[in-house]
Amino acid sequence: MSRFLSSFAILLTLAFAGGNSGLWAQDHDAGTHDAEHDHAEHGHAEKHAHTEDAEHDHAEHHAHNEEFVAGEFIIHHIADAHDIHLFGDVHIPLPVLLFIEGEGLQVFMSSAFEGHGHGDKHYACDEGIDYTMHAEDTVLENDVAVVSGGISAQREGQQLTVYDFSITKSVFGMLFILSMMLWMFISIAGSYKKNPGKAPKGMANALEPLILFIRDEIAKPSIGDKVDKFMPFLLTVFFFIFFCNLLGLVPFLGGFNITGTIGVTVVLATLVFLLTNFNGNKHYWGHLFWPPGVPLPVKFILVPIEVFGIIMKPAVLMIRLTANISAGHIIILAFTSLIFIFGDGGTAIASGSGMGIFSTAFMIFMYFLELLVAFLQAFVFTLLAAIYFGDATHDPAHH
Amino acid sequence: MGALLTPALGTVVWASIAFLAVLFMLRRFAWGPILAALNDREQSIAGALNEADRVRKEMEELSASNENQLKEARAERDKMMREAREMADQMVADAKNKARDAADKEIASAKDAIAVERKAAIAELKAEVGNLSLEIAERLLREKLESNDEQKALVNRLIDESPLN
Numbered sequence: 001m002s003r004f005l006s007s008f009a010i011l012l013t014l015a016f017a018g019g020n021s022g023l024w025a026q027d028h029d030a031g032t033h034d035a036e037h038d039h040a041e042h043g044h045a046e047k048h049a050h051t052e053d054a055e056h057d058h059a060e061h062h063a064h065n066e067e068f069v070a071g072e073f074i075i076h077h078i079a080d081a082h083d084i085h086l087f088g089d090v091h092i093p094l095p096v097l098l099f100i101e102g103e104g105l106q107v108f109m110s111s112a113f114e115g116h117g118h119g120d121k122h123y124a125c126d127e128g129i130d131y132t133m134h135a136e137d138t139v140l141e142n143d144v145a146v147v148s149g150g151i152s153a154q155r156e157g158q159q160l161t162v163y164d165f166s167i168t169k170s171v172f173g174m175l176f177i178l179s180m181m182l183w184m185f186i187s188i189a190g191s192y193k194k195n196p197g198k199a200p201k202g203m204a205n206a207l208e209p210l211i212l213f214i215r216d217e218i219a220k221p222s223i224g225d226k227v228d229k230f231m232p233f234l235l236t237v238f239f240f241i242f243f244c245n246l247l248g249l250v251p252f253l254g255g256f257n258i259t260g261t262i263g264v265t266v267v268l269a270t271l272v273f274l275l276t277n278f279n280g281n282k283h284y285w286g287h288l289f290w291p292p293g294v295p296l297p298v299k300f301i302l303v304p305i306e307v308f309g310i311i312m313k314p315a316v317l318m319i320r321l322t323a324n325i326s327a328g329h330i331i332i333l334a335f336t337s338l339i340f341i342f343g344d345g346g347t348a349i350a351s352g353s354g355m356g357i358f359s360t361a362f363m364i365f366m367y368f369l370e371l372l373v374a375f376l377q378a379f380v381f382t383l384l385a386a387i388y389f390g391d392a393t394h395d396p397a398h399h
Numbered sequence: 400m401g402a403l404l405t406p407a408l409g410t411v412v413w414a415s416i417a418f419l420a421v422l423f424m425l426r427r428f429a430w431g432p433i434l435a436a437l438n439d440r441e442q443s444i445a446g447a448l449n450e451a452d453r454v455r456k457e458m459e460e461l462s463a464s465n466e467n468q469l470k471e472a473r474a475e476r477d478k479m480m481r482e483a484r485e486m487a488d489q490m491v492a493d494a495k496n497k498a499r500d501a502a503d504k505e506i507a508s509a510k511d512a513i514a515v516e517r518k519a520a521i522a523e524l525k526a527e528v529g530n531l532s533l534e535i536a537e538r539l540l541r542e543k544l545e546s547n548d549e550q551k552a553l554v555n556r557l558i559d560e561s562p563l564n
Contacts, residue, residue, distance in 0.1 A: 079402035080410065097409070137401040147401035165409040174414060177423040185429035192436035197443050211433065231434060232426035240418065262403065263410025267418060326403065 060187035072118075078329045080170045080261050081149055082110040082133065084254035092254070094167050100153055101161040103129065110166075130276045134381060174264060177243045181236070186346040214238055214382060222386035226393045228386060230386065237268060238382040245325060245374030249367065257378070260326035262318070269318035272385045277310065280392040315387055317381055324377050328370040335359040335366070531561055 003334075077085075093111035098104055108125065113123035113133050121133040135302075136148050142159040146152050153160040166176070188204045200208050219227045219234050243318040244258040258264055288306045291299060339359050343352025535557050539550075 075403065080407060145401070147405055147407075148401050150407075163408055163410060167413070168407070168410060171410055171413045171417075175417055178417050182421055182424060185425055185433065189429045189432040189436075192433055195441050196436060201523070215434070215437075228434075234421060235430050236418075236422045236425055240421075261407075261410060261500075263406040264414045266406045267411055267414040271418070304536075342422040378439065 009389045032084050038306070054159055068337070068340045070341060073337055073340075074330055074333040075148070075256055077333050078326050079147075079149055079255045079258060079394070080168045080257075080263070082113075084150070084169050084172070086252065086254055094169065094172055096151065097167065098131075098151065098153065099165060101163075103127075103153075103155075103160060103293055104137040106153075128155055129160070168388065169254060169256065170261040172257045173244065173247055173258045177240060177247060177258065179244065181239055185239075210239075211235060218379070218383050219386050222383065222390040223393065224390060229279070229393075230275070232388055233271070234382050237271075237385065240380055241268070241321065242375060242378035244251060245377060246371075248325065248329065249370055249374060256327065257326060257329055259321050260329060262322050265318040265322045268321075268381070269314040271387060272317060273314040275310065275385075276314070276388045276392045279389065281395065283394065283396055284392045294362040313384075317384055319380055321377050324373060328373055332363055332366050332370070335363050517521075527562070 052346045076225055082096055083094050086092065091111070093109040095233055096106075096108055096110050096112075106125070106127075106129070108123070112123045112125075113121035113131070114123060120135050123131040123133075123398075124349060125131065130153065132152050132154070134148060134150050134152065137146050139147065140152055140159050142161075144152075144159070144161070151162060151164055151166075153162050184203060186208070188207060188371050191201065191204045199205075214235055215227070215231060216395065219231060223230055236344050244256070244264075247253070248256045248258060248260070251254075280288075288310070289303060336359065339352055339356045342348065344356035346352075535554075538557060539553065
């Protein structure tokens, strides 16, 4: 009972903390939205000016003393990308894998794209396909929407249908974390096999408390005696989210935002959804479609809500994780942006330095908070997934 | 913003494949063995603790029963010693009584014998004295009794000759 209460207390704290960071993110989003909007207009105006002057002068575009736009800067850094941006103009190129209708699979490195800084980048390959990496969300001539950072392809001015299977920054980070997990946990399993019944050593010793924590504090209280079936998923998901969150906090590594990439979290949430509903017992479905002890008219209201909840619960898991991790990155990037805004492009050294000191101090605090959030979000995702599994497999006869 | 809110097809595909592959591999090669090892270890520790508890209880019982046995043994010994002492006392008393009885009997019989002897001796003495008197009288009668002197001498001689001396 007390264990359950403590879990509940933790959840409350989380909800509060999550709500807070959500609010910050919202506030900030509003800010960046305006900024982006401004920029969009500004950018368009600039573009028109450019087309009048010179059509293809991207280098000059970069050299131009451009105004710093925090919103664009931040979105650019937390969004997925086709390369890993270390600093300045130093990028680690990543493989681009495109399946193009009528052309087949096209593979090349992202360094093939020409153009620096902002604005669309182009690559004309030898086979006659022109690729464009879009700088902003655009709708192509064939009514296909491409998000910023997305790639479109043309052959002789004709838009081609592109399916992008590139190893992007988030995919790369994810593969890195997953292979690290494979190595780590298989070697730990080996060490357990080597010294059965002995006290754990090294890495096994470091990770065993977490494994036991997930089993004894998260899975067992939520699921009960069917816990063994769900342990592999819960453990994998916990360590995956936790390590991805931590990787995102390593500075100078391109700011991985794996768990803040909706394409990754949607997969995790879908797995939770599938596992919950495929394991749902008679009692679970009974409660869903015919809630007991409820007057008939209320059932008509309650059942649609419950059915909606089947999808809503994993969706909330997805949004919470994505938003929390992105929000942490946004706050840190926002404080970085403040330095440039106050520095006013190098013209206001004093205010820029002052802001730099303040921002750095605050960023250090934020980094500590993000370390906590990295663990908490992994914990919350795992705990809620376990609670959903428990709801689906809960047998009232055992109560 | 679209890049943040739209799940990219490639990311979804890669994430599904990679995550599921790792999930299945870890389940087979890592989580299974790790959880089994943790379970085994916990069970062996719990078993060892139970065993220790059981042994301690057994030891307590054993020492309690030892104590009881010791107490019983001590009581037994005391009883035996008491009995032995009583028996010994009894025996000594019996022996004393018997000895006294025997001595008394001996003394009584000795007294009887002495009395009989004395009676016999007295009877013998009486007979002897009678005989002697008769002898003396005989001799006196046989000799001539001429003078008093002779008579007196004769008596004295006879007396001297008498075995009374």
